Amino acid sequence: MAMLRAAKHAMRSLGSTAPEAAPFSRMLHASPGSKKIVGVFYKANEYASLNPKFVGCVEGSLGIRDWLESQGHQYIVTDDKEGPNCELEKHIHDMHVLITTPFHPAYVTAERIKRAKNLQLLLTAGIGSDHIDLKAAAESGLTVAEVTGSNVVSVAEDELMRILILVRNFVPGYLQVIKGDWNVAGIAYRAYDLEGKTVGTVGAGRIGKLLLQRLKPFNCNLLYHDRIKIEPALENEIGAKFEEDLDAMLPKCDIIVINTPLTEKTRGMFNKERIGKLKKGVLIVNNARGAIMDTQAVADACSSGHIAGYSGDVWNPQPAPKDHPWRYMPNQAMTPHISGTTIDGQLRYAAGVKDMLDCYFKGQEFPAQNYIVKEGKLASQYL
Amino acid sequence: MAMLRAAKHAMRSLGSTAPEAAPFSRMLHASPGSKKIVGVFYKANEYASLNPKFVGCVEGSLGIRDWLESQGHQYIVTDDKEGPNCELEKHIHDMHVLITTPFHPAYVTAERIKRAKNLQLLLTAGIGSDHIDLKAAAESGLTVAEVTGSNVVSVAEDELMRILILVRNFVPGYLQVIKGDWNVAGIAYRAYDLEGKTVGTVGAGRIGKLLLQRLKPFNCNLLYHDRIKIEPALENEIGAKFEEDLDAMLPKCDIIVINTPLTEKTRGMFNKERIGKLKKGVLIVNNARGAIMDTQAVADACSSGHIAGYSGDVWNPQPAPKDHPWRYMPNQAMTPHISGTTIDGQLRYAAGVKDMLDCYFKGQEFPAQNYIVKEGKLASQYL
Numbered sequence: 001m002a003m004l005r006a007a008k009h010a011m012r013s014l015g016s017t018a019p020e021a022a023p024f025s026r027m028l029h030a031s032p033g034s035k036k037i038v039g040v041f042y043k044a045n046e047y048a049s050l051n052p053k054f055v056g057c058v059e060g061s062l063g064i065r066d067w068l069e070s071q072g073h074q075y076i077v078t079d080d081k082e083g084p085n086c087e088l089e090k091h092i093h094d095m096h097v098l099i100t101t102p103f104h105p106a107y108v109t110a111e112r113i114k115r116a117k118n119l120q121l122l123l124t125a126g127i128g129s130d131h132i133d134l135k136a137a138a139e140s141g142l143t144v145a146e147v148t149g150s151n152v153v154s155v156a157e158d159e160l161m162r163i164l165i166l167v168r169n170f171v172p173g174y175l176q177v178i179k180g181d182w183n184v185a186g187i188a189y190r191a192y193d194l195e196g197k198t199v200g201t202v203g204a205g206r207i208g209k210l211l212l213q214r215l216k217p218f219n220c221n222l223l224y225h226d227r228i229k230i231e232p233a234l235e236n237e238i239g240a241k242f243e244e245d246l247d248a249m250l251p252k253c254d255i256i257v258i259n260t261p262l263t264e265k266t267r268g269m270f271n272k273e274r275i276g277k278l279k280k281g282v283l284i285v286n287n288a289r290g291a292i293m294d295t296q297a298v299a300d301a302c303s304s305g306h307i308a309g310y311s312g313d314v315w316n317p318q319p320a321p322k323d324h325p326w327r328y329m330p331n332q333a334m335t336p337h338i339s340g341t342t343i344d345g346q347l348r349y350a351a352g353v354k355d356m357l358d359c360y361f362k363g364q365e366f367p368a369q370n371y372i373v374k375e376g377k378l379a380s381q382y383l
Numbered sequence: 384m385a386m387l388r389a390a391k392h393a394m395r396s397l398g399s400t401a402p403e404a405a406p407f408s409r410m411l412h413a414s415p416g417s418k419k420i421v422g423v424f425y426k427a428n429e430y431a432s433l434n435p436k437f438v439g440c441v442e443g444s445l446g447i448r449d450w451l452e453s454q455g456h457q458y459i460v461t462d463d464k465e466g467p468n469c470e471l472e473k474h475i476h477d478m479h480v481l482i483t484t485p486f487h488p489a490y491v492t493a494e495r496i497k498r499a500k501n502l503q504l505l506l507t508a509g510i511g512s513d514h515i516d517l518k519a520a521a522e523s524g525l526t527v528a529e530v531t532g533s534n535v536v537s538v539a540e541d542e543l544m545r546i547l548i549l550v551r552n553f554v555p556g557y558l559q560v561i562k563g564d565w566n567v568a569g570i571a572y573r574a575y576d577l578e579g580k581t582v583g584t585v586g587a588g589r590i591g592k593l594l595l596q597r598l599k600p601f602n603c604n605l606l607y608h609d610r611i612k613i614e615p616a617l618e619n620e621i622g623a624k625f626e627e628d629l630d631a632m633l634p635k636c637d638i639i640v641i642n643t644p645l646t647e648k649t650r651g652m653f654n655k656e657r658i659g660k661l662k663k664g665v666l667i668v669n670n671a672r673g674a675i676m677d678t679q680a681v682a683d684a685c686s687s688g689h690i691a692g693y694s695g696d697v698w699n700p701q702p703a704p705k706d707h708p709w710r711y712m713p714n715q716a717m718t719p720h721i722s723g724t725t726i727d728g729q730l731r732y733a734a735g736v737k738d739m740l741d742c743y744f745k746g747q748e749f750p751a752q753n754y755i756v757k758e759g760k761l762a763s764q765y766l
Contacts, residue, residue: 044568054572103567153578157601158551164544168725171557173696173718177710182702182719184486185427189437193537193727214600218540313556319565327560335556336565342551344576 035096036074036118037357040088041125042104043079056101056346062125064354071361081106097121097360099353103337105131105318113140121360122373125349126151126340129372130262130289134382137373144373145366147352149206151345155287156210158313158339159257163215165333166283166309167194167255190308195219200253202246203260203288204230205381211257212238225249247277255283258312261381262289272297281308287339290316299325302332313339418479419457419501420740423471424508425487426462439484439729445508447737454744464489480504480743482736485511486720488701493519504743505756508732509534509723512755513645513672517765520756527756528749530735532589534728538670539593541696541722542640546598548716549666549692550577550638573691578602583636585629586643586671587613588764594640595621608632630660638666641695644764645672655680664691670722673699682708685715696722 041058048059055063061077068075076095080087081104088106092115100106101124108122110133122132124146137144165171169191176183199215200223201208209230212222222240229235229242243249250256256278260266270284271294284307286293295316301307311333315324318337326334340349356366372379427440438446444460451458459478463470464487471489475498483489484507491505493516505515507529520527548554552574559566582598583606584591592613595605605623612618612625626632633639639661643649653667654677667690669676678699684690694716698707701720709717723732739749755762 042567042571044572047568047572051572054568056571057568103571154576157547157577161544161547161551161553164540164547165553168541168544168722170544170548170718173721174554174557174716176719177703177715177717180705180710184425184719184721184724185430185437185440187719187721188425188439188486188724188726188729189427189430189434191721191725193725194540195536195727217597217599320560322563327563332560333557334560335553336559336567336570338556338567338570338574339551341567341571342574342576343571344578346571 034072034074035361036076036091036094037068037097037099038088038091038095039075039077039099039125040081040104040106041077041079041101051343053343053347055350056103056125056341060346060350062099062350062353064350064357067354068357079104092116094118097123097357099123099125100131101125101341102128102131103318103341107317108132108137110136113137113142121145123353123356124372125353126345127155128261128289128340130291132372134373134378138376138378141376142373143371145356145370146372147349147356148367148369150349150352151340151342152206152210154342154345155207155339156214159207159211159259159285159287160214162285162287162311162333163199163255163257163283164194166285166311166331167192167197169309171333194255197221197254198223198252199255199257200224200243200249201257201259202250203258204240205259207287208257208259209234209238211259212240223249223252247274250274251277251279253282254279255285258284258286258288258292260288260292262291263382266292268292268294270294270297272300275301275306278306280306282306283309284311286310286312287314288312290314290318295325299329302329307331309333313337417455417457418744419459419474419477420451420480420482421471421474421478422458422460422482422508423464423487423489424460424462424484434726436726436730438733439486439508439724443729443733445482445733445736447733447740450737451740462487475499475502477501480506480740482506482508483514484508484724485514486701486724488514491515491520496520496523496525504528506736506739507755508736509728510538511644511672511723513674515755517756517761521759521761524759525756526754528739528753529755530732530739531750531752533732533735534723534725535589535593537725537728538590538722539597542590542594542642542668542670543597545668545670545694545716546582546638546640546666547577549668549694549714550575550580552692554716577638580604580637581606581635582638582640583607583626583632584640584642585633586641587623588642590670591640591642592617592621594642595623606632606635630657633657634660634662636665637662638668641667641669641671641675643671643675645674646765649675651675651677653677653681655683658684658689661689663689665689666692667694669693669695670697671695673697673701678708682712685712690714692716696720 044057044059054060058077058079065075078087096118113136122144127146129144129146169187173187198221202225204224204226216238223243224240225243225246269292275297302310309331313335359366424441427442431442437443441460441462448458459474461470479501496519505527510529512527512529552570556570581604585608587607587609599621606626607623608626608629652675658680692714696718742749
């Protein structure tokens, strides 16, 4: 496989004496020798020791430290990713591989890419690589890959939980309990069954399909919008209806779930105007990306009651600042970015990262569906 | 249909001049003439006017006031049900029908039944009549009936929500958001996928079956214990395994859901000893009845971590007092009793109560599955 950055890097290095210089080979992922691999994960502190399977944190380091070091590679792991003096900045100039996650995203800007002269590979431990400037990465010849499929079940399950939390008005009930109250009416006046409601998903890729399958026994009216139709057999099994025109689908929905990646097309897609056309009292679940929504427009619509409930685990930016309006808007059921980082999900994406590193060291291809940027080209869902 | 209390009452009244006296007839539900019907519901106050479909509260009065009064009946509705001076007590001596709900239960004791000399019919708006002393009701010749099926979907959906809330560790995530925090690790270290876990339901009646059907696409290992096996076709469709021996099933479960009525056999069923035999880290969902659990044993096991999460909407007693230990135990996701009183559920059980009152006035049978006590006998699930 050709790797433009490796090629460019190798050609740049031909005349230098830098130890990482290597002869250009179109067949090699990595140039030979010791690599410097940097991982940016969330820190677990006191939680790290509570579960031996907790590999997704700084302390767990994806469980690949011994394996990497036994092969002579250097493995730096940190959660310190912001500002000119952060730990990540110290390694930008000489790292070969950067592993990041959507849960505690290290924003890989064009400027950082420019300074990362040895960088060849950007791996996302999880799914969703929009914290990386993909255009800059493509232009610079980098390979970007994620562990496609690693946590799609985790996210789909979490979406169904959030649908039910909003439909059933769970949060005010829980808050009554911990405050010592008991007021059934204050919950029941806006609690509904999911059965019989119209649920539409914006995007029916891997996660959207899994969600629709899990919704099937709830006897809802299921709609989906995507660039491409679901294969007929599966569509028939699920009983979901394809809606070619997004803006025709949205006003039909009692519940809208966002299952589309963040791209230049989807950024700010749910602005004031589009939200204004939704059914009054609509419920929205968004575990995709916070920037797909206009932050203030969502907060305003929750305050006015036009949106009757909003739940998700994605924010813009992340971590969400203390004054983020979604923390304080009414009828929200938000969490930090957690849906894809269950213990089961962590074990799968840690294994996927290890497999890709192994391919990289051996000059082998990654699984085709994992590539986000390959040979200067973006994967189709990011176009 | 014979109604012992109507008969006894009529015979008692034969020599009296009481206006409610009526000739005895085995064919009549109600003696002719105006009836005094009392309903005990939760009060909605400021929430009453927010939703025209909110019929389950005192203010909504099941939406049957005009219908009852147009036929010359008296309809008293209150939420005031406790103590010697409460509103309910004023009507005990001369009411003919008492409508109660599990959400704000009026406890119908043997002593109250003894004083309710005109009482013929006890209707539960919803499902679950254990707030009534059923033995005393049977001995006294009363008919007890509920709106079987009215909110089984509501409860089953809510159970699946609670399973996911516990498995995914939702509540600590939400609390971080409203407190201005962001600590993914503090949630993720004990968040899991539902996929692949073993879920067992104690009871697979109407609600248990609906839950199992909704769990099917989650690819769990599904177990159930009941007095009777699910019909083979449905069992095969769901893929759940029958466990004849409860205590053999329970230690296999990662997640246990309680779907059995409160009876003398199930009261206190989950005591310290039985909880001690469960898998360490088990999650428990109980929307059935609080008294099936030993309150303190659950609180202690949540504190020790033996139970890793407990969620439900039923308490003993209800409303739960401010110092109920389940309000303060770790890893709880409790709410007041709401799962069966969604707006959709309310509309169904209000319609069911109206239908039964209509049958009662006309001397017709109720739907067979609605009877809890009929002609001095308890329905099979309460034996």
